[in-house]
Amino acid sequence: MYRSVLRMNDTCPVCGHTFEREQGFFQGAMYVSYVLASATFAVFALLAQFWLAPRIGQAAGFAVALAVHLPLVPQLWRYSRVVWAHLNVGTIQ
């Protein structure tokens, strides 16, 4: 689906499928992105709460969890569009 880190192909280079079926199609990917980002950050926050907070404090542990999470945001954004596109495979175009 992607030709570079942040650039999508308009169509599939193999089968010609148009990824953005209609204007705004990928707005639904925001919901997937929200779920993925919330889940991954919750895991990092829980790990920080139990492993880091007793050693370096809660605020520093939260900062570490955030620092680990932020570099993943572009990948989560990309993957949310892939998941959204796959959830809509087979629906009427």
Ligand SMILES: [Zn+2]
């Ligand atoms: Zn294809």
